[in-house]
Amino acid sequence: MTMITIVEAVNRALAYELEADPSVVLLGEDIGVNGGVFRATDGLQAQFGKTRVIDTPLAEIAISGVSVGLATQGLKPVSEIQFMGFIYATMEQLISHAARMRNRTRGRLTCPMVVRAPYGAGIHAPEHHSESTEALFVHIPGLKVVIPSTPRRTYGLLLAAIRDPDPVIFLEPERIYRLIKQDVEEDGVALPLEKCFIEREGSDLTLISWGASMHEARQAVASLEAKGVGVDLIDVATLSPLDSETILASVEKTGRCLIVHEAPKTGGMGAEIAARICEKALLSLKAPVKRVTGYDIIVPLYKLEKHYLPSVKVILQAAQEILEFA
Amino acid sequence: MQPIAHFEIYSHQFLNSAGDLTLPLPPPFHSPRDLLKPYQHMLRIRAFDSKAVALQRTGQIGTFPSSEGEEASMAGIAFAMQAEDVFLPSYREHGVLFARGVSMEEVLLYWGGDERGSNYANARQDFPIAVPIATQVLHAVGVATAFKLKGEKKVAVTTCGDGGSSRADFNEGLNFAGVWQIPLVVVVVNNQWAISVPRSSQSKAATFAQKAIAAGMEGIQVDGNDLIAMTHVCRQAVDKARTGAGPTLIEAVTYRMAPHTTADDASRYRGQEEVNSAKALDPILRLKTFLMREKVWSLDEEEAFKQKLQEEVNEAAKAYQAMSPQPIESIFDYLYAKLPRALEEQKAQAVERSEL
Numbered sequence: 001m002t003m004i005t006i007v008e009a010v011n012r013a014l015a016y017e018l019e020a021d022p023s024v025v026l027l028g029e030d031i032g033v034n035g036g037v038f039r040a041t042d043g044l045q046a047q048f049g050k051t052r053v054i055d056t057p058l059a060e061i062a063i064s065g066v067s068v069g070l071a072t073q074g075l076k077p078v079s080e081i082q083f084m085g086f087i088y089a090t091m092e093q094l095i096s097h098a099a100r101m102r103n104r105t106r107g108r109l110t111c112p113m114v115v116r117a118p119y120g121a122g123i124h125a126p127e128h129h130s131e132s133t134e135a136l137f138v139h140i141p142g143l144k145v146v147i148p149s150t151p152r153r154t155y156g157l158l159l160a161a162i163r164d165p166d167p168v169i170f171l172e173p174e175r176i177y178r179l180i181k182q183d184v185e186e187d188g189v190a191l192p193l194e195k196c197f198i199e200r201e202g203s204d205l206t207l208i209s210w211g212a213s214m215h216e217a218r219q220a221v222a223s224l225e226a227k228g229v230g231v232d233l234i235d236v237a238t239l240s241p242l243d244s245e246t247i248l249a250s251v252e253k254t255g256r257c258l259i260v261h262e263a264p265k266t267g268g269m270g271a272e273i274a275a276r277i278c279e280k281a282l283l284s285l286k287a288p289v290k291r292v293t294g295y296d297i298i299v300p301l302y303k304l305e306k307h308y309l310p311s312v313k314v315i316l317q318a319a320q321e322i323l324e325f326a
Numbered sequence: 327m328q329p330i331a332h333f334e335i336y337s338h339q340f341l342n343s344a345g346d347l348t349l350p351l352p353p354p355f356h357s358p359r360d361l362l363k364p365y366q367h368m369l370r371i372r373a374f375d376s377k378a379v380a381l382q383r384t385g386q387i388g389t390f391p392s393s394e395g396e397e398a399s400m401a402g403i404a405f406a407m408q409a410e411d412v413f414l415p416s417y418r419e420h421g422v423l424f425a426r427g428v429s430m431e432e433v434l435l436y437w438g439g440d441e442r443g444s445n446y447a448n449a450r451q452d453f454p455i456a457v458p459i460a461t462q463v464l465h466a467v468g469v470a471t472a473f474k475l476k477g478e479k480k481v482a483v484t485t486c487g488d489g490g491s492s493r494a495d496f497n498e499g500l501n502f503a504g505v506w507q508i509p510l511v512v513v514v515v516n517n518q519w520a521i522s523v524p525r526s527s528q529s530k531a532a533t534f535a536q537k538a539i540a541a542g543m544e545g546i547q548v549d550g551n552d553l554i555a556m557t558h559v560c561r562q563a564v565d566k567a568r569t570g571a572g573p574t575l576i577e578a579v580t581y582r583m584a585p586h587t588t589a590d591d592a593s594r595y596r597g598q599e600e601v602n603s604a605k606a607l608d609p610i611l612r613l614k615t616f617l618m619r620e621k622v623w624s625l626d627e628e629e630a631f632k633q634k635l636q637e638e639v640n641e642a643a644k645a646y647q648a649m650s651p652q653p654i655e656s657i658f659d660y661l662y663a664k665l666p667r668a669l670e671e672q673k674a675q676a677v678e679r680s681e682l
Contacts, residue, residue, distance in 0.1 A: 059501065062499060062502050064464075065499070066467050069467060070472050073472035077468075096461065105444045106444070142662070242668055243667075
């Protein structure tokens with residue numbers, strides 16, 4: 001066991017699967033010699049060669065479209081889009097082809113492929129490098145959307161994504177790429193893609209988040225627990241398909257729910273979770289469901305970005321309001 | 327200052343519009359008799375198109391894109407390929423698919439609104455038609471790259487239109503193909519019209535073939551209404567790709583005689599005179615003239631064959647009409663390899679609601 005970060009866990013999962021499965025190929029911009037702009041693929045081309053770890057010309061539509069073609073031929077392409085802000089060019093290929101190939105051919109041709117992209121604000125990056133638009137992909141039938149929040153989950157979920165027979169969008173929280181270290185056993189064991197993770201258990205409040213925001217959520221939970229408030233802390237991890245059962249069971253137990261995400265509020269995944277709670281667990285609620293999210297604005301450039309991201313203080317304030325309601 | 331790059335684009339024609347063979351018959355043809363099979367296939371495509379349009383007019387299939395006038399380009403592509411190659415069509419190339427073993431019934435099923443039409447019983451490796459424009463060029467790059475990575479001696483062949491050549495997918499695809507030197511043949515079926523936008527408004531380039539040059543690959547123009555040239559050039563490109571000598575872009579110059587689809591009214595943007603003059607270039611007519619002059623085909627044979635084709639398309643239509651629709655559950659069953667638990671409730675709902 002070694003203490004590794006999230007970005008190192010990405011690297012270790014890719015290395016494991018490149019070794020274990022000869023059909024896995026990585027492709028993307030600067031992923032070879034350079035090891036990726038975040039070093040997620042560091043050393044992999046040297047280890048596995050230029051036909052397994054492929055530096056592509058600079059063209060995101062092609063990276064996604066070529067992945068569709070590779071995937072139909074029994075290969076498992078794992079592509080890297082350098083930042084989520086550059087993923088939009090791939091949307092037609094992902095929505096109109098990758099997500100639909102199995103359905104439109106009644107299973108004759110399929111697209112087992114992974115698109116990896118670092119997402120989110122908070123690293124003082126240039127414009128277009130701070131997007132958190134996961135909900136765009138959650139809306140697309142045929143795709144799966146996964147966002148890990150710890151090194152262990154990154155390792156296990158990325159393995160699961162690569163082994164999945166359908167296309168998976170794997171979004172990596174760049175803000176906490178190197179913030180957390182964990183012992184990760186490099187045993188090649190995947191984690192399930194259809195389950196939320198209950199990280200802490202308590203009976204007073206359900207706090208739901210995913211990705212980089214889990215970092216603030218964890219601090220808020222520690223502070224609440226110190227005051228004697230018991231919290232179910234849920235890391236959604238797989239946003240689509242959504243494990244409603246775990247969420248609903250928790251809310252039925254606690255009667256209180258706070259959802260935290262850095263993506264804009266309107267049409268965000270928090271809205272979907274809140275709606276499901278209203279449909280299925282309304283009568284368990286002791287207080288209205290609350291959301292602490294990014295605003296419905298363009299992510300500010302970095303001088304003001306901290307005012308955009310949900311902070312521990314704001315999360316605690318919202319939790320307090322819920323707890324005081326009833 | 328001195329010029330540092332040069333290029334020339336060659337245009338290939340063997341059979342002129344009068345049906346005269348202006349050069350010796352090229353491979354893969356050895357004698358005029360070898361042309362009978364592709365000729366008959368061209369007649370088959372035209373018979374199907376005319377049946378499909380009639381089925382649309384009587385409400386038995388949905389919107390349909392006729393390929394009338396483009397039969398030589400399709401037959402040429404089809405007869406240049408090997409069975410194990412992969413074909414990735416745009417939405418107007420059912421004529422290639424027929425030659426690869428896809429049935430008329432399947433094509434009718436697709437345009438009749440049933441996904442099973444893309445689950446080809448034969449040609450299992452060929453792609454379903456792509457409705458989004460030129461997106462399939464990138465899939466073909468991926469397929470060809472897979473062949474190269476796996477060391478398989480197969481070729482990916484894809485088509486798009488003159489309009490498709492304006493899209494990023496096409497240009498990014500050529501660029502990748504050039505850099506990676508993969509076994510790929512891209513055919514731009516230049517039928518002069520992208521719905522209502524004429525060729526002259528699509529590109530200022532003198533040819534679409536030369537778009538290959540910037541990508542570092544070979545570009546060739548062919549008279550797409552000349553079955554002999556079309557088959558010859560496509561076969562050369564496919565063979566070249568198979569030996570590992572790299573990708574080729576072929577521009578097939580043809581004419582879309584029909585409207586864009588049955589939902590289109592072409593009289594809004596082009597005159598009948600233009601369509602009439604294009605009819606003089608009809609790929610079927612010129613090959614028929616040649617074959618009859620060579621005495622390998624007769625009017626009697628033509629009549630008998632067309633009669634047989636009529637029966638074939640009628641049978642296909644009947645078989646299509648006899649298919650029961652898929653069960654309601656099927657709308658969920660092929661979304662993922664295994665239906666996620668999250669969707670089980672919606673699937674049950676869909677069945678329940680259908681009984682309301």
